[in-house]
Every structure is written in C-alpha cells, then in structure tokens.
Amino acid sequence: MTDEFSEEIRLNQIGYYPNAHKIATIVNAEEGIFLVVKDSIDVVFTGALSENKNWELAGEHLRTADFSEIMKEGNYNIYVPGKGYSYPFEIKPNIYKEAFLGSIKGLYYQRAGMALEEKYAGKWHRPAGHPDDSVLYHRSSKISREIVNSPKGWYDAGDYNKYIVNATFPLGQFFLLHQQYPDIVKDGALNIPESNNGVSDYLDELKYEMDWALTMQDDDGGLYHKLTTLNFEGMVMPHLATAQRYIVGKGTAATLDFAGCAAQAYRVFDAIDKAYAHKCLEAAKMAYAWAQDNPNVAFVNPPDVSTGQYGDRDFKDEFFWANAELFISTQDQKYLNNLDDATSFKFRPGDNWTAFMRYTGVFSLLDNKEIIPESLYNNLRTGVLRLADELVARGNNTDYFQPIDDFQWGSNSDVLNAALIMAQGYRLEPKPEYLKGVQQATDYIFGNNANGYSYLTGFGDKTPMFIHHRQSAGDDVEEPVPGLLSGGPNSRLQDASSGTIYPENPSPMKSWVDQEPSYASNEICLNWNSPLTYVLGFLERESN
C-alpha cells in the first residue's frame, strides 16, 4: 500500500462505532467491487458498489460502498480497483471522544481578554488581546449608565467581535448537552486554566462566555446587541487588533435570547455555584420584563457600523425559548401562559437559522415532562418526531445522505442542527433510523462529502488549512487553530468578489474552498461549533 490516498473515495476520516451503519462514497466509478482492508494487508470484506441516483447537488456521479457488516475494532482502508486506497479510518467504541473534546477546546482558543499560555494552548499560545475594559457606547445608543468594562467571552468567529445573539444561542445548545448528559466532560479533560478546580471543564469554559454576556445587560434589563469595532479588523493577532470597540444597539432578540440562556444557566450552575446561578436567573427575569415592554425592537447596524448584524424581525421563536426556560426554572405559570402554541415545526436553514432558538426551548420542555401539561408535551413530541421523520426521509434521498438540500452560509451547521433534531427524536423514541441519520450527518462533516474534507480543523486526514480566522492567519503556525468547524458549502458565493477563487460554476455542494479570504464558505463560528459539540456528545453516549 502506498501513502497516496484516493481523493475519489470519500468517507468519515475519523471512523465509525462498531455497530454503526458505515458507507463510503466513490466518485465517477464504474460498476464494480470494493474491498475493506485491515491493517494495510488483510482483505476482510468484498462488496459491490451501488449507484446513488441523487447526485445533482454534488454535480458528479456517485456510487456507495456499504461496509456496515465490519464491526471489529481496528484500522482500515477501503480499496477500489482503478481508484486505489481511501484515507485510513478506525472502527472502535468512543470513536469521537477526541473530536468531541476538541470541539470544546476550540472555544478556549476563542477566549478574549486573556493570554493563551503554552501549557494549555501548545503551539497556538498567544498574548492577550481585547481586554474590553475601555469600551465606549456607540453614538446611536441611548446611554442609561456608563459601562466601560465588558471583559471575557469568546470571539464570535474569524472576527474578534462579541455578539449577544450569537453568544447566547450557542450557549443554549451547549447547556442543552449538559442538561441531558450532565457528567459528559470531567474536570481536567480539556487542559484549560481552570482544570482541576473541582468543576467540569465544560462548565468552566461555558462560564467564561456567560460571564461576558451578563456584562451586556443594562440596568433596565435590556441587552446591548454587540460589542464591536466599527469595521472588521485586518487578519492580525488579537493583541495587534486594537481599534476602538463600542457597545452597539439594544434589542428584543438579544434580550430574549439572553433571557432563555440565562434561565438555563440558572439550572446548569445551581449545583456548583448557587449565588452565580441565582444571579443568572434574576438577570433572565429582568431581561424578559424588558422584552415584554419592548416586544418589537429590531436591531439594524447604524450606518457607520459594518460588522455582523445578526438581524431578525420576527421574535416569536425568541419569546418561545425565553418563556420555556423561564417557566422550567421558576415554574411561574405566567411564562407557561405566554408560550405560543406553534407545534408545526419547520426546519429553516441558512439566514433563517435564528428560528432554531425555538428548538432549544422545545427540547428543554420535553426534558421536563413532569411539570408541563400533558397536551403540551404531546404536541411538542409529535412535532419533533414529525420533523425528525422528515429529516430522515430527506437524508435518504441526497447525494451524501446529508439531511439538507439547500447549501447556504454555514451549511455545515444546518446539517448538524438537523442531526440535533434527529437526536431528540431518538431520545423520545429510539428508532434506529434516527440514530443512523445522526451518524450519517457526522460522516458528512468528517469527510463523506463533495469536497472530501473533514471540516473540523485538526481532526481527520484532510482538514481545512486556510480557514477565515484572524488568529490562524496572523500566527506563524502552519496548522490552523484546532477544533473549529468550517462553515461549509455556500451556493450563494457572497465572497466571490473579495478574493475568493471558486471553481467555475461550482455545484451547490462544491461551493466551498479552503482559502483564507472565503468568509462565506470557510469561516468558523460559535454557532457552528455548538451543534457539532452536541451531536458528538450525544453519539458518544448513545452510539457505542
């Protein structure tokens, strides 16, 4: 066997659980056979390639190699005559443990306001940037008190700004995993500064973000929308990106998302720090009260601010999430009475992803069956199962068995949010097809896709090297910061005139390039890591 691996055999480059459904995809192959080779020498399986009729989105002809029968632990490659060997992969229990922990450690590398020391960050160590101790109010803000100190938190993405909508939404998904699988990350598992303090490293890491979110609440309860420079900074390290930062906007979306997330934080942190948990709950109630008085304040960038908008004009999903979490945390009937009764859920990918706020509330309610009315429970359950069924059905009829067929900005997170919904379906009713749907979505992320990349930096044989990420661009380390998920194919190509060079007329699934300027396909972002962490944690618990 040579060290050359075929780019035309696509599979999960990390591997598979022994009992999982297992497939590889072969591009532009004739009818024929494939072999599964163990330890580079033993042929342990021979199978026939089957044709996949769905290949319009990928734009190239596809055949499938199903080797689910192989369940024995070990190191394997697929061999296809005329193509050669696939990248190696493993079959074993706990196959995603490192990737799971890596996706959380990725958050540590996003920390604002502190140096990353070599003993925790390895070769990605760096000086501190953005202390955020002298932040100004943007002139568009109605100032009711002087906040000049708003430290900590994670950088949102490839940029260095901090946005409340996209801090609290991912926190909500991270909290959901903790609610459902409480001891999934041990103290010391992540090698972060708080390791070995007696608290799960997961909660330590999440608290770093929650601490910042709490500073963004005004005295009247409302949440400022973001902490940002006026324009995006150059591709330099944090300590060299020193433009003045501003607190900009205040609005209903940020305030309600914070209310939902802070009400969850109350339950999450109650066991380890009662005073902190209580502070989160009081903050959540105040935020909710502000939103009731100001139910329709949409955030729009002021003319001189061009950074991320995270705009939304429909606050029903945000109200649902806040009502759900506040009811569970307080059992005050007023929140239950204010829940809207929307039970026909829709999967809305792309720019409509803020609609996913609702789901965190739905899943939290389903986890608290004993305190909600039976009819509500039944409606939510039916809605989730129906949606999970739809996603399974779609996944059975796509190119790489992925649960989406429209590739927009952050499409990898749409795949994973769909997987998260199928995971909830499985928790409600453990049907094998739900678990298979979650696994296939994971296979897609780790390499069974039209670009043949594992999209999580540092995990897999062929992973993005040129993510749109200022730290990775500005340091002198060859590999990008690990544990960060590339956004994925985006057929809208919004960055085509900003230095990104796409193949000519790319198919929707090939609308992705591993190029640093590609902020529309190859950036990383908190709300893309969060469903990945959830899904990997879920599989580590449910799939072994």
Ligand code: 9MR
């Ligand atoms: O994830 C956001 C995507 O849905 C929007 O289409 C896009 C353009 O408005 O913005 C994305 O979010 C970016 C945010 O605005 C700023 N930080 C980086 C985010 C990921 O690209």
